[in-house]
Amino acid sequence: GQQLNQSPQSMFIQEGEDVSMNCTSSSIFNTWLWYKQEPGEGPVLLIALYKAGELTSNGRLTAQFGITRKDSFLNISASIPSDVGIYFCAGRSHGATNKLIFGTGTLLAVQP
Amino acid sequence: KAGVTQTPRYLIKTRGQQVTLSCSPISGHRSVSWYQQTPGQGLQFLFEYFSETQRNKGNFPGRFSGRQFSNSRSEMNVSTLELGDSALYLCASSLAGTSGRAPDTQYFGPGTRLTVL
Numbered sequence: 001g002q003q004l005n006q007s008p009q010s011m012f013i014q015e016g017e018d019v020s021m022n023c024t025s026s027s028i029f030n031t032w033l034w035y036k037q038e039p040g041e042g043p044v045l046l047i048a049l050y051k052a053g054e055l056t057s058n059g060r061l062t063a064q065f066g067i068t069r070k071d072s073f074l075n076i077s078a079s080i081p082s083d084v085g086i087y088f089c090a091g092r093s094h095g096a097t098n099k100l101i102f103g104t105g106t107l108l109a110v111q112p
Numbered sequence: 113k114a115g116v117t118q119t120p121r122y123l124i125k126t127r128g129q130q131v132t133l134s135c136s137p138i139s140g141h142r143s144v145s146w147y148q149q150t151p152g153q154g155l156q157f158l159f160e161y162f163s164e165t166q167r168n169k170g171n172f173p174g175r176f177s178g179r180q181f182s183n184s185r186s187e188m189n190v191s192t193l194e195l196g197d198s199a200l201y202l203c204a205s206s207l208a209g210t211s212g213r214a215p216d217t218q219y220f221g222p223g224t225r226l227t228v229l
Contacts, residue, residue, distance in 0.1 A: 045218070098160045098167075
């Protein structure tokens with residue numbers, strides 16, 4: 001199945017550090033989304049981006065929609081233990097209704 | 113407002129059997145999408161239903177089917193189960209189901225963990 005290239009695959013950091021992850025696609029998307037998934041739960045939407053170049057923040061999280069519409073990145077500042085989880089990017093093409101193509105995921109571990 | 117609910121949460125079946133999973137969307141949401149999550153393939157889109165009609169379909173064999181009822185609740189069915197069908201099946205609902213801006217945000221349920229023996 002189709003998946004977006006997401007990196008890094010995993011990160012093990014100390015509490016208080018900043019985190020950066022990115023996602024690239026060979027196709028153009030008109031929407032980029034970032035989700036977080038914790039064990040036993042479904043993905044929870046963190047940030048939605050709808051316009052090329054758009055930079056959006058949600059608390060300590062900041063995400064950007066790449067100018068080429070083929071990439072996006074997510075930054076987490078001053079990480080805390082509850083940031084632990086798997087982070088997924090997802091893209092949606094124009095006219096694709098609600099069909100999301102997900103990235104391969106980034107596992108984040110935060111040591112107190 | 114209650115979130116997306118999925119039943120059952122866990123299910124164990126044997127090869128060759130069939131299974132039906134249920135999803136109740138957030139009240140007022142008309143679009144329901146289904147995804148399969150496995151360690152090897154990640155999250156893969158199965159299909160989307162809107163107003164009782166399948167509007168989009170992923171690349172899965174015909175053994176995977178679904179339907180949506182007039183109250184927007186949805187079911188997915190997998191016939192002739194194979195070992196490789198073991199996965200977390202996630203349902204997501206959204207308000208209007210268009211490809212524009214919010215409130216088209218998709219909200220996921222906790223999933224049904226299916227194990228095929």
